Amino acid sequence: MAEGLLRYLASDRFEVFSAGTEKTFVRPLAIKAMGEIGVDISQQKSKTLQQYLKDEFDYVITVCDSAHEACPFFVGAKERLHWSFPDPSRVEGSEMEKREAYRSVRNAIQKRIETELLSL
Numbered sequence: 001m002a003e004g005l006l007r008y009l010a011s012d013r014f015e016v017f018s019a020g021t022e023k024t025f026v027r028p029l030a031i032k033a034m035g036e037i038g039v040d041i042s043q044q045k046s047k048t049l050q051q052y053l054k055d056e057f058d059y060v061i062t063v064c065d066s067a068h069e070a071c072p073f074f075v076g077a078k079e080r081l082h083w084s085f086p087d088p089s090r091v092e093g094s095e096m097e098k099r100e101a102y103r104s105v106r107n108a109i110q111k112r113i114e115t116e117l118l119s120l
Contacts, residue, residue, distance in 0.1 A: 004041035
C-alpha cells in the first residue's frame, strides 16, 4: 500500500520501489482498500529485499516492526526511516474488521507520506 500511495501522491517527485522480507503476494484486501481511494495496486508484484541491497536510495522506509528488525543494512541509503504500522494481514475477525484494519493502515501511511515526505 505504501508503494502505491507514494506513487499516487508524489507523482514524479520520487522513484518508488518496495520489497518485503519474504516474497508473498499483494493482498486482495489491500487492493480493495486502495481502490476505495482511487489507487490501483492490482498490478504491483511482491518482491524481496535481496534485489535492492546494492542499490542507492535517498530513503529506505520500513513500515512494520518485523520488517524493521529483519531489514538488512542498505549501504547506499542516505537515510533510513521506520514507520511502525500494524500488519493488517495479521488481523483476525470478521471481513468488516479485516477491511477496517487495511483502511486504518492505509490512512495512517497516507498521513505520514503527506507530512514527512511531501513536505520536503
